[in-house]
Amino acid sequence: MSREKVLLSAWLLPLVMGCGPEPVLKASLDWAQAPKPTAAPANVLPRLMTVGSELVNAASGVPVKLRGVNVCSLEFDRDGANWKLSATGSEVLKVLADSTRWKANVVRMPVNQQWFVEDDAYVQRVELLIDAANALGVYVILDVQWEVGQKLEPYYDNILRLPTFGEGNTTEAFWHKASARWSNRTNVLYDLINEPHDYPEGLTAQAMQALADAIRLRDTQVVLVIGGMNWGHTVDYYRQHPLSGGNLVYSAHAYLPYDGVDSLDDRFGNAAGELPVVVGEFLAEEANADYARALVERAEARGADGWLPWAIGCGFGENADIDQEPFKHLAQKMRELN
Numbered sequence: 001m002s003r004e005k006v007l008l009s010a011w012l013l014p015l016v017m018g019c020g021p022e023p024v025l026k027a028s029l030d031w032a033q034a035p036k037p038t039a040a041p042a043n044v045l046p047r048l049m050t051v052g053s054e055l056v057n058a059a060s061g062v063p064v065k066l067r068g069v070n071v072c073s074l075e076f077d078r079d080g081a082n083w084k085l086s087a088t089g090s091e092v093l094k095v096l097a098d099s100t101r102w103k104a105n106v107v108r109m110p111v112n113q114q115w116f117v118e119d120d121a122y123v124q125r126v127e128l129l130i131d132a133a134n135a136l137g138v139y140v141i142l143d144v145q146w147e148v149g150q151k152l153e154p155y156y157d158n159i160l161r162l163p164t165f166g167e168g169n170t171t172e173a174f175w176h177k178a179s180a181r182w183s184n185r186t187n188v189l190y191d192l193i194n195e196p197h198d199y200p201e202g203l204t205a206q207a208m209q210a211l212a213d214a215i216r217l218r219d220t221q222v223v224l225v226i227g228g229m230n231w232g233h234t235v236d237y238y239r240q241h242p243l244s245g246g247n248l249v250y251s252a253h254a255y256l257p258y259d260g261v262d263s264l265d266d267r268f269g270n271a272a273g274e275l276p277v278v279v280g281e282f283l284a285e286e287a288n289a290d291y292a293r294a295l296v297e298r299a300e301a302r303g304a305d306g307w308l309p310w311a312i313g314c315g316f317g318e319n320a321d322i323d324q325e326p327f328k329h330l331a332q333k334m335r336e337l338n
Helices: 004-018 091-097 113-118 120-135 171-181 201-216 236-240 261-272 286-301 327-337
Strands: 048-051 054-057 066-070 106-112 139-146 188-191 224-227 248-254 277-282
Touching (some): 066 139, 113 139, 113 171, 139 171, 171 188
Parallel strands (some): 139 188, 188 224, 248 277
Antiparallel strands (some): 048 054
16 A cells, blocks of 8 residues: 555645635434344354453453454455455455464455445445355454545545545445444444544544444444544554544554554554554565564554454465465464464
8 A cells, every 4th residue: 555645744734724624523414314234144243342452252251353454456446356256255255264374353345435325236245245254254344445436646635534424425424324234244343434644633533533423323332443643653642532432443554664663652552552452554565574573563462452464455465375474474373363
């Protein structure tokens, strides 16, 4: 995933704040409307919840760590080619769930907001993957990654700065539709938006709180994933200013050169001792294999509730675990710990 956009944040902020309408920070759709979910699988995974700084099995209270992989493509390809869908499910999901291979217990699924709001066939494709993951014992972090149904240039214009509210192609409309359809799915976590950026931390938190509160009017049980500040690079703001309400997990994204190993405690490690925290994306590539190994070691040592490298289809393939580093190491850690 391109990180060049982060360098622009410092000088873009005054431009964003100094022109155009103020962002809307209030939900306006009818969240009291009863959801009408589609039929769930006969056997569903245990629902998750948060207790203190831990993610746990809601029925047993046993802690759960989500270790898996991002799979890109549904954000920029309606067909989601990188998932390799077929009549028998997703070939990629099968490899990821295989206990002799990755043994992942979670996948993060970046999707396209506009296609989801407007295209029912696209929504059905996402649902097939969610239910296929459930059948394989895999949780899904559903992530609003791209805002519109076409690739914008420069790349960073594809990524929402804040949640958007109201009718039409908005983040509120996305989660209004998703929460109505999947209120009975226990293996889905809602990653509200991918990487908030270019607005002050307090205003960003206010927008995330408004969206979380709206979803809670309909579904008090689903775990909500709150992307970190400044393109997801840090969740430390929330250590001091956590959002209100339960079942919230905070997600950090870690990439070089911005998030060196020496900075990881400031980015997410310190917060993981006080809040539920996952590393929702991190750099995983052969040229920086030591970085991926060190990040996982730090995440485990600090008690993070999970980690997911970026990304099958956007950097490596599902078979990279066989003989490529750092993927062979990451898969070994999943097999040992999941």
